[in-house]
Amino acid sequence: MASPWWKVALSEEVTSTKPLAVDVADQPVVLWRDAQGIARALEDRCPHRRAPLSRGCVRDNGWIQCGYHGWSYDGETGRLKDIPNMKDEQKFPPVYKAAAFAVSENGGFVSVNLDQKTLLAPPAVRHDMPLGGTAHVALGHDQWISALFDDPGLVLDIRSVQFTPYLMSDLREENGLLVMERFCQWGKLHWPSYATAEFPITLITRTDPETGETEAVLRDDSFRTLLTAQVAPVPAARGVTQVRWRACIGDELKGSHAVGLRHKGSFAVRETVDAAALRVLIPSASHLANKLREDIRSAAPAVPSSVSAAA
Amino acid sequence: MLEVADRSASSDTDHFDSAAPAAPKRASGPSMNAVNNWVPHDLVMRDSWFPLAHDHAVGKTPVRRAVYSHPFYIWREDGKVVASEFHPLEIVTRDKSPYTDARGRYPVIEHYGLIWGWFGRPEAADPAHLPSLPFLPPKGGLPKHMTATIRFDCSAPISLENLIDLTHADFLHADVVGDEKSDSEEVEVYYDSETITMVRTLVNKSVAPIMKFFSGIRQPTQNVRQVIRIYLRSHCAIAYGRFSPGDDVPLFHPCTPESRDRTRMEMVMNTSNAGTMFRHVMPKAGYKVSRQDSSMTNPQSPRYMDLSPRKDLHSRFDQAGQRYRLLMMDLAARQDAGDFAYRDNVSADCSDIIGLRKELFQF
Ligand code: FES
Ligand SMILES: [Fe+2]
Numbered sequence: 136m137a138s139p140w141w142k143v144a145l146s147e148e149v150t151s152t153k154p155l156a157v158d159v160a161d162q163p164v165v166l167w168r169d170a171q172g173i174a175r176a177l178e179d180r181c182p183h184r185r186a187p188l189s190r191g192c193v194r195d196n197g198w199i200q201c202g203y204h205g206w207s208y209d210g211e212t213g214r215l216k217d218i219p220n221m222k223d224e225q226k227f228p229p230v231y232k233a234a235a236f237a238v239s240e241n242g243g244f245v246s247v248n249l250d251q252k253t254l255l256a257p258p259a260v261r262h263d264m265p266l267g268g269t270a271h272v273a274l275g276h277d278q279w280i281s282a283l284f285d286d287p288g289l290v291l292d293i294r295s296v297q298f299t300p301y302l303m304s305d306l307r308e309e310n311g312l313l314v315m316e317r318f319c320q321w322g323k324l325h326w327p328s329y330a331t332a333e334f335p336i337t338l339i340t341r342t343d344p345e346t347g348e349t350e351a352v353l354r355d356d357s358f359r360t361l362l363t364a365q366v367a368p369v370p371a372a373r374g375v376t377q378v379r380w381r382a383c384i385g386d387e388l389k390g391s392h393a394v395g396l397r398h399k400g401s402f403a404v405r406e407t408v409d410a411a412a413l414r415v416l417i418p419s420a421s422h423l424a425n426k427l428r429e430d431i432r433s434a435a436p437a438v439p440s441s442v443s444a445a446a
Numbered sequence: 447m448l449e450v451a452d453r454s455a456s457s458d459t460d461h462f463d464s465a466a467p468a469a470p471k472r473a474s475g476p477s478m479n480a481v482n483n484w485v486p487h488d489l490v491m492r493d494s495w496f497p498l499a500h501d502h503a504v505g506k507t508p509v510r511r512a513v514y515s516h517p518f519y520i521w522r523e524d525g526k527v528v529a530s531e532f533h534p535l536e537i538v539t540r541d542k543s544p545y546t547d548a549r550g551r552y553p554v555i556e557h558y559g560l561i562w563g564w565f566g567r568p569e570a571a572d573p574a575h576l577p578s579l580p581f582l583p584p585k586g587g588l589p590k591h592m593t594a595t596i597r598f599d600c601s602a603p604i605s606l607e608n609l610i611d612l613t614h615a616d617f618l619h620a621d622v623v624g625d626e627k628s629d630s631e632e633v634e635v636y637y638d639s640e641t642i643t644m645v646r647t648l649v650n651k652s653v654a655p656i657m658k659f660f661s662g663i664r665q666p667t668q669n670v671r672q673v674i675r676i677y678l679r680s681h682c683a684i685a686y687g688r689f690s691p692g693d694d695v696p697l698f699h700p701c702t703p704e705s706r707d708r709t710r711m712e713m714v715m716n717t718s719n720a721g722t723m724f725r726h727v728m729p730k731a732g733y734k735v736s737r738q739d740s741s742m743t744n745p746q747s748p749r750y751m752d753l754s755p756r757k758d759l760h761s762r763f764d765q766a767g768q769r770y771r772l773l774m775m776d777l778a779a780r781q782d783a784g785d786f787a788y789r790d791n792v793s794a795d796c797s798d799i800i801g802l803r804k805e806l807f808q809f
Contacts (some may be wrong), residue, residue, distance in 0.1 A: 182759045185749040186742045203742045204763075205617045205626065218761050219616065219626045231759055 138250035139345045140258050142367035142379050145267045146243045149174045154199060156189035157377070160370045164236060164247055165189040167210070169197030175210025176247045178234035182215075188233065208233050243267060243381050244367065258348070260365055264381035270404035271377055274413075276370035279378070280347040281421035282413060283366075287317065287338060289408055289416065290378075293353065293362065294401035295321050295392045296336065299328035303337050306420045306427070313342040313424055319353070321392040335390075336361065344428040360385040361393050364402055378404045480775055481768045482757040486603035486750055487706045489778050490514055493566030493786040494679035495576050497700045497712050498529070500593045501559050501586050508533055512704045513565045516543060518552060520561060529554040529563045558698070559586030559593070560712060566786065575788055577677040579684065580797045581696035581716050583809040592729050594713045599740045600747035602681045602703035603774060605711075608743050609683050609699060610674045611767045612646050618738045622731050624652040628667075635766045636799065638790040642773055643675040643799055644766035656731055657692050660724040668692050673800045676770060677792050678777055681709075686800050693720040694806055695728060707747055711736070719806045 143157040144166055151168040156179055158164060163179035165188045179187045181201040191202035198207040198216055207217040213235035215227045237248040242260025272279060272290070282289045284306065288298040296319050303316040318334035325331065335356055342349040346367070353362040364382035371377040382402040388394045395401070498511040498518055504527060508519040520529045529552040531545070532538055538550075545565060546552050553564035553571030558579050564571040582588070598605045608614065616626030628651035636643045650667040657663045673686040682700040689695075698714040713732055717725040760768060780786075797804055 180749065182756075183761075184742075184758060185746050187745050190741060190745075202617055204611070204614045215759070218763075219613070220628070220631050220763070221761065 137255050138248055138253060139343075140239065140246040140248045140253075140255060141346060141369045142244040142246045142258070142348060143176075143369055143377075144174075144245040145269065145379055145381070146174075146240060146245055147267070148269070149245050151193045151197070154189045154191060154193060156187060157369075158372045159247065159249060161372065162249060163187065163189075163372070165199065166238075166245060166247075167193045167199055169193075169210050170195070171197065173210075174238050174240050174245045175199070176236040176238045177208060177210065177213050178236070180233070181206060182231070182233050211235065242365065244365070244379060258343075260381075262383075264363065264365065264383040266382040266384075266402060267380060268403060269377065269379050270406045271371070271375055272368075272404070272406065272408060273374075274376055274408050275374045276347060276368055276376045279368050279376045280342070281418070281425070282408065282416065283340070283342070283347075283349065284313075284315070284420040284424045285416050285418060286412075287340070287351075289413055290405050291351070291366070292403045292405055293338075293396075294398060295395055296338075296353065297321070297323065297325075297328070298338065299331075299334065300419070301328060301334070302420070306423050308344075308427055308431070309341070311344070311431070313340075313344055313427055315340055315420060321390075342424075344424075344431040355389065355393065357389070359387050359389065359393075361388060362396055362402060366404060380404050481760070481771050483753060483775070484750060484758075484771050485753055486607075486774075487601045487747075489603055489774055490781075491565075491679045491681070491777065492781055493564075493570050493575070493788075495555065495562040495564055495571075496680055496702050497560045497682060497698075498563045498702065499561045500590075500595070500712055500714075501556055501561060502590060502593075503595075504561055511563070511702075511710075513563065514703055515705050516545060516565065518563050520554070520563070527554050527556050527561050529561075556586075558582040558584060559588055559714060570786065574791070574793050575679075577680055577682050577792050578794060578796045579698055580795055580800075580802055580804075581684075581686070581807045582698060582714060585809075588714060588716060588718070591726060592715050592717060594711075594715075594729060594732055596711045596713055596732055596736045598701065598709040598711065598736060598743060599707075600709060600743035601707050601750070602701040602709040603770075604743050604747055604750065605701040605709045605739070606676055606681060606683060607767045607770055608739055609685065609701075610642065610644050610676060610770050611764060612644075612672055612674065613763045614742070618742060619735050622654065622656050622735055624654040627652050628670075631763075633763060633766065635769055637769055637773055639773070639777070640678055640788060640790040640792050641675060641796075642678065642766065642770050643673065643796075645801070646670075646672045646674075648672075654689070654692075656728065657689060657724070660727045661693055661721055663691055665691060671801065674766070675796060675800055678770075678773055680792075684796075684800060686802065688801070688803070693717070693724055693728075694803055695720065696800075696802065696807070707751075716807070 141159050149166045154165050154167040165179040166176050179189050183206050186203040191200045194200050200207045205219040209216050213233040215231040237251050239246045239257030243263050299318045301318045306315040316337050316339045319336045339352045340349050348367045351364045366380040368376045368378045384396050496513050508521040511518040518529050519533045530550050532550045542550050555562045615623050628648040630649045632647045634645045648670040651670050653663050653668050669690050671688045675684040685697040685699050687695045696716050702710045704710045715729045717728050
């Protein structure tokens with residue numbers, strides 16, 4: 136399985152003033168912007184004495200400088216460029232480098248691929264979305280995705296929207312993505328969903344089977360797009376899932392609930408999951424999803440990932 | 447048997463400084479490449495005095511300390527210090543360790559204003575193995591404000607490696623000790639089987655902010671001579687800075703391994719010779735500086751818990767730290783083989799080695 140691209144940060148989180156620490160599962164990664172404004176990613180471990188580079192700073196010329204003894208590295212290659220007080224002995228052999236990762240920036244997200252020589256094209260997001268946020272969830276990556284498939288309300292919070300257990304269309308594969316459409320209701324005051332004849336809105340989700348990255352579109356019964364969100368769950372340290380998201384509200388909103396989406400905070404990824412509800416959540420769409428994810432994974436050609444081999 | 451490390455310890459690892467002159471290989475012990483086989487958490491030093499408490503901290507009620515997770519309860523009986531592995535009120539249900547006498551008591555000694563516990567074979571306890579600290583009054587009595595207890599969030603050898611590598615100070619502690627700018631920097635390393643001493647000489651270094659404010663130094667630069675001397679077994683260090691213009695600041699910096707991944711320091715800083723302001727402020731700087739150190743050594747520590755095939759990279763400024771690793775591994779290997787003898791005398795006065803201005807420290 137080729138090493139995937141992970142959306143590890145929002146563009147605005149990556150700056151040239153302060154390095155940002157993120158992780159992809161057990162791999163710590165440091166992100167920053169160099170002098171040209173290009174986002175860079177190195178292993179968050181200084182090869183000198185293993186201190187996290189993210190506790191250092193970004194120099195004016197765009198190199199990252201470790202905060203422990205001040206060694207500086209170039210972001211593109213990871214090569215050591217400078218040791219303080221070494222004056223004229225600043226030529227270092229090629230092994231003097233930190234592991235560098237591939238970086239791509241698009242649609243307001245910064246993505247990394249732990250395989251620096253990856254042949255996979257970086258992910259494209261259709262358009263820039265003004266809203267964005269990051270949530271840390273104490274739930275494993277696979278479990279988070281399963282919850283999204285079985286009850287999005289446990290992991291997402293869209294103002295006034297109630298997710299029902301009823302699907303307009305079952306989960307299926309479409310252009311390599313797992314796609315489904317779920318009926319939703321407005322507000323809290325209404326007949327229970329099982330006794331409701333017509334639903335005013337639906338949520339369409341298109342999910343990457345490998346990363347769980349999902350485009351979610353809220354649509355009303357006249358085919359107006361009310362809200363579009365790009366949600367990127369990334370496995371982080373200690374089984375935490377870090378979810379970055381961006382969203383934009385549709386231009387044509389009809390009805391008070393739909394207009395209410397314009398309020399601040401109308402979309403969010405939940406920081407906490409109701410564990411009591413999650414435990415008894417009965418598998419439904421995730422059953423098929425897990426099968427499809429498994430099939431797609433095993434069909435893909437094996438490409439060794441270079442993370443663990445990084446010197 | 448004091449050897450001079452006249453080459454970088456790393457010259458036969460993956461290091462670029464291959465022009466350094468080759469010294470004769472040491473007859474035994476780990477090879478130079480062993481520098482990377484460093485798992486500090488697994489090192490246990492026995493037959494050694496460890497500083498456990500300031501004398502003023504111990505009275506009739508037992509205080510709790512630990513060395514390598516072995517409990518040390520310390521209190522005074524008729525004014526005399528005792529250390530036991532059992533609390534006097536404990537209903538004993540566990541076996542006595544081999545490190546105490548029939549009553550469960552450790553050898554203990556009061557010296558330099560500190561209480562030292564012996565960890566190892568009780569019959570081998572000998573005051574002759576107490577580290578020499580010539581800037582501390584042997585009978586104690588320094589004011590309390592020159593002492594502190596500070597903990598480090600990492601294993602003890604990592605804390606000591608941090609201390610003996612002073613290049614980090616210019617970055618991590620720039621706000622206290624000044625930045626890295628100087629006209630020249632020289633590092634010399636001396637060692638024997640029980641100690642390592644590093645001398646760092648800086649010409650025209652930016653003045654330490656703390657001295658600017660509290661000692662009234664007006665010049666932009668000062669010459670600095672810093673000495674770090676580590677007593678390997680006891681995990682104790684001397685940090686002695688001579689600043690001209692400026693003050694003479696000798697610091698006792700022990701790193702007692704209470705547990706595998708946490709370290710306790712019973713610090714004593716003898717600032718008796720400095721100006722009033724500085725005398726009071728400088729010991730307090732330890733609280734700030736130690737947190738800065740932990741901010742690096744804490745995340746570092748777990749990354750050294752397992753042997754890694756990924757070698758650390760070294761520069762020529764790291765020779766003291768590398769030598770420290772090798773000496774610790776040498777000692778540990780000897781102890782593993784059942785050899786606990788001291789081949790070098792740690793209690794011999796080290797004033798000359800650290801360049802102490804004796805006239806300032808007469809007791
Ligand atoms: S650990 Fe990064 S410079 Fe030393
Ligand atoms: Fe320090």
